[in-house]
Amino acid sequence: MKVYQTNEIRNLTLLGNAGAGKTTLAETMLYEGGVINRMGEVDNKNTVSDYHRVEQEYGNSVHPTVLYTEYNGCKLNIIDTPGMDDFVGGVIPALSVAATGLMIFNTVNGVEVGTEIANRNAAKFHTPLIFVMNHLNHENTNWDMSIDSAKAAFGNKLAIVQYPVNPGIGFNKVVDVLKMKMYEWPANGGEPKIIDIPEEEKEKAEQMHNELVEMAAENDENLMELFFEKGELTEDEMRTGLKLGMLERSVFPVFCVCASCDMGTRRLMEFIINVAPHPGELAPKKTVNDKEVKADVNGPTSLFVFKTSVEQHVGEITYFKVMSGTVKEGMDLMNTTRNAKERISQIYAVAGKNRTKVTEMVAGDIGATVKLKETKHNHTLSDKDANYKFPSLQYPEPRYRTAIKAVNEADEEKMGEYLHRMAEEDPTYVIEYSKELKQVIVHGQGEYHLNTLRWYLTNEFKIDIEFLKPKIPYRETITKAAQADYRHKKQSGGAGQFGEVHMIIEPYEEGSPAPSMFKINGKELKVNVRGTDEHKLPWGGKLVFCNCIVGGSIDARFHPAILKGIMEKMEEGPLTGSYARDIRVFIYDGKMHPVDSNEISFKLAGRHAFSDAFKKAGAKILEPIYDVEVLVPSDRMGDVMSDLQGRRALIMGMSSEKGFEKIVAKVPLKEMNKYSTSLSSLTQGRAMFTMKFADYEKVPGEIQDELLAAYEAEQDEE
Template identity: 50%
Template sequence: MSATTKDLRNVVLLGHSDSGKTTLIETMLYEGGAIRRRGSVEGQNMVGDFTDIEHEKGKTIFSHQMFVNWKNNKINIIDTPGFDDFVGEVVSSLKVADTALIVLNAAAGVEVGTELVWEYVEKYKTPAIFVINQMDHPKADFETTLTQAKERFGSKLVPVQYPLNSGEGFNKIVDALRMVMYEFPKDGGKPEKKPIPESEMARANEMHNALVEIAAENEEGLMEKYFEEGHLSEEELAKGITIALAHQQFFPVFVASGLKDMGSGRIMGFIDDIAPSPMDRPKRVMEDGSEVAYDPNDKTTIFIYKTTSEPQVGLLSYFKVLSGTLKPGDELINADNGEIERISQLFVAEGKDRTPVNQLEAGDLGVTVKLKSAHTNNTLNARGLNRKVRPMEFPESRVRKAVSAESSAETEKLFAALNKIKEEDPTLKVDIDHDTHEAILGGQGQLHIDLVKQRLEKEFGVKMQMKNPKVSYRETITGKADADYRHKKQSGGAGQFGEIHMRVENFYEGMEDPQDFNIRQKEIEDLPWGGKLAFYWCIVGGAIDSRYIGAIKKGIMSQMKNGSLTGSPCQNIRVSVYDGKMHSVDSNDISFQLAASGAFKEAFQNAKPQLLEPMYHVEILCPNDATGDVMGDLQARRAVISGMDSEGHYQKIIAEVPLAEMDDYGSTLRQITGGKAKFSMSFSDYKLVPPNVQQDLVKKYTAERVDS
């Protein structure tokens, strides 16, 4: 259950939903003797997908860690979800894997979920093996799927195998690396090795030659030996192919039927013989640029890539040993917060089960429990080390919902539960919008958010209300206006007096200073809510003492925090205070603060006030046949299409879309494309709201104020 570093293989399975990853893993575990009988999704008895929610959905939702011993090696396997709503599980799993096994559906070809995970495979520079699965499907099409894969993922994809008979009668695989044909029993299982039919030798030899060339680039003398003998064994090619795979020089392609246990044993053998061990991978680069090798004799460093919670157990921390040899009782220091953590127990995971072990060497994956202050993305070191792993970066939220408890009495319980779920899922965001004062829950998709709601009810016994959040608008002006305002208040003793003459106008970077004023002081400052305020003090002759500048700016800011159109913050405005009056006795800070507030409000209303709305940069990847419908939907959302490009057999649409129009976009896109599209969105800028939209928003705001 524990292994030496050179005997470890860390493999993560990736692919679109319904590509058959979890079923393939079950077969791999069965082939390796880790389980005695294969479970099924319908039977709810698989090693992976063991949670109640996964049983209910019939889909993988969380990543699951397990292992199998194969010959002399230990193969750690991580299963991941295929829905892009749960991409965080993919990101964290790839962070600790040394090989990615990318599963394609032979009937559906390259799907958008695979496109998504490929971005992270490239980012982490992970060696990859492709498996074209479900070759027994009636609509299985190996050639089309291979062509699509090469178009999307490049010419480095090199087939090692191909099926001799796809579809319901599938039972023969030609293997060009071993130059043999595997023929399987009708119901799958152990194949019979047979000579490759004469009719297939030309194709098999061509594929074998390609593999020899790849291996020969990394090992001298291979090509000469090949010319002498006409054929090389897998053992002879192993070193060169291992180097090529470890350095992403090629991505081998295999075929299989995970459901019928055809081809999975061969894939396991290839992983065992050819896939890189942690020692074969480049050194891990730390946050400070230093490098750490997977050396079991070094001091210990571990990285926590995932955190979960279980009743009666508490927090479980899943980690990879980056260096050293970890043992129960070891004390490590958290590089992120300085806390000392004692590893009281050490386990390896077998799905929902955990088996205690005495040690784990560098490169291995493990689990521990009840760490005090350690979280996902934390690095723990032995004393004397100051290493810190570059943290995982998770994608921005694509769905936002305003959330609240059903009753105020449950508010604290709701957010305590949300924070626990957030600890397990770094792609979940919980924030307070400082403009609207709403609690905002951000996720990767509606399915993601719905799952959180379901977990809150089932696991924590708290109900959450959701609605589309208010949009944080901004206000500015497009014109110019002057205003004179006098604040005067007289009561028994000293009164209040302040008079201000000011001009307000739209501000933009690089604009010239006003020519008709004598500028005595100029300040341009960034506002807390974005945008700028340019403040010009143009008082000549002591009409207002400069000691009141702070109070005047405070009065202006009090109005800018709550604009007159919709109560939204104001930005990008230049204010020039050019005249006024003060009183030797009655003038004070509060007088000029109130005078400045009144003058700004009056001038702002007369300077063509304009509402600004947040615009988001949106990128959509969709099938060619859905492009028209996607474009039509975007245009209905007031989107501005800024570009289109082809990516494989997908179209990439780039647009700027108002945030106000993005409510429930993920669900709509899924309906339009049958789940075959993905999108990302990030804040771009604030832009002018169209006049008709502004009119409606101002009316709504005015009506709400009257009602309140």
């Protein structure tokens, strides 16, 4: 393979709903470019993309697949992405390195939920889009409905470059209103005849041509002046206008294909090469230090790693984009994320599991290498002198959680290793080893997403696992001041143990001053705070430890032991064993023995005194509350609102956003169990939501009673 220069490279990602035909279109593009000599089919499980066993079993994409094809002297790097929102972890890295998105539509269904979600993701990266209308040979295809639904969803941004003459069974003709020609394919697709537009289509074609000219002219003042002057634009001038509109996302050119029949793909690739931006035409990327890096072959070499995966018989494969300069075989680069040296021993152009060895790649190209020691997803490799480091990709917060356990205890360690590997390949898996809950919690984007994790563990790694209901990380706190004292005394021959601690505890709020007087059970207690230590707790909140000892009733050397005893009880709250938080403790009196007092005695005295005081201080359980945003079609608003209210949601606001209703609410984590599945069921998959931890709040009384009873039963069982 030749070394393609920056202006000969186009980086594309295929987007759209599952079943729109992304994988089949990729197959056709590779076939037309001569990368493969025979087209595979998804149903036959022999496509270049979707080559993983899980994808062949599911019948749709699960992982982003890196591909390339060569056409008209250019290299087209293609990333085929999953169409289901559960696998958004494959869409984000693809959008981060691609300059253009091909949004594939199934013209039987028009705009689908996956189309809308893919567009939202593309908008975050400001990715130009080309709309590709597929399945035009299906008996139920509906071109007019598809265009109307696209206009409703995307506004007047559709620039129709082609329309089908005979959609449905026997489809084989389109009119191209940019070239003002008709394309007609033989029954088996491939190379079309390019002929004059027939008389019966001329009026419609001319009208649509004029509309396209106007849309192209609107994107540039010079083009607009030419248009007013001549009433027309040349094909090259129209391309210029369309490119400018695409870069601003104010124009979405529309093309017709029948991917399974290899109709329309050549013309689409020709347009991509002529109009889609090459990497050198894009705005420079910024490093974490705000340095601008342009895709310049003469700049220092830098690579951004957007994906890693482990392949059988190969090991770990590292996928990168050349951000600047030229990368060559045998080159040494610095991993600026890990501050470690790496040698690029081999470079590959990748088409699924097929790899073509190349000697070098220039700025803007996408490739892969193997056997890197320290480099992972989101890392930067750079010339040592340049020391570039690009920002990490940001992924959405998890929306679904479950506890996971190996059926065979001996497999627990191996399961942990494979979970870690899966999370490296797909960063939207978050693995949490919770000491607090005594569970391994797996977080993901939805039930389907986590069931895919289960599929891998069971089928690829041969580990039997079970999903369990995840526990909720409750917290405990107090609502009023309370006093307690405890004497620890033990005598059993020789030196004994003795320690006595008197303490007051009260709720702590950030910034609140420590009082000097308490009234507890009708009795006034005065304290004189001589020293304060604030301890920020790893699980949130604070413990404030106030030394109020006067007259040396407890020696200062025993204070750390008292604090340790309190902290042990904070780690296992008296109500349900959950972490306690936001408490201020005053140690105001006590006793010690000149011989028998020691650290263990005061640790135990402090622990018991704290536990007794806690139970008298209006103890309450706190539950985690999440900020939840739901985007829902207006016709499903009532159902979704009712469901949220049944989940103890506090509705914070409602608004409209791009054709959807947005609900903002605060919802307890306990009530969000399997919400993604329920929301999908309520809205036929048309709604989406995000959730993010907000704070802890007190649980209602009846819920607290349930939790206390459940904890008591659990303790009895143990």
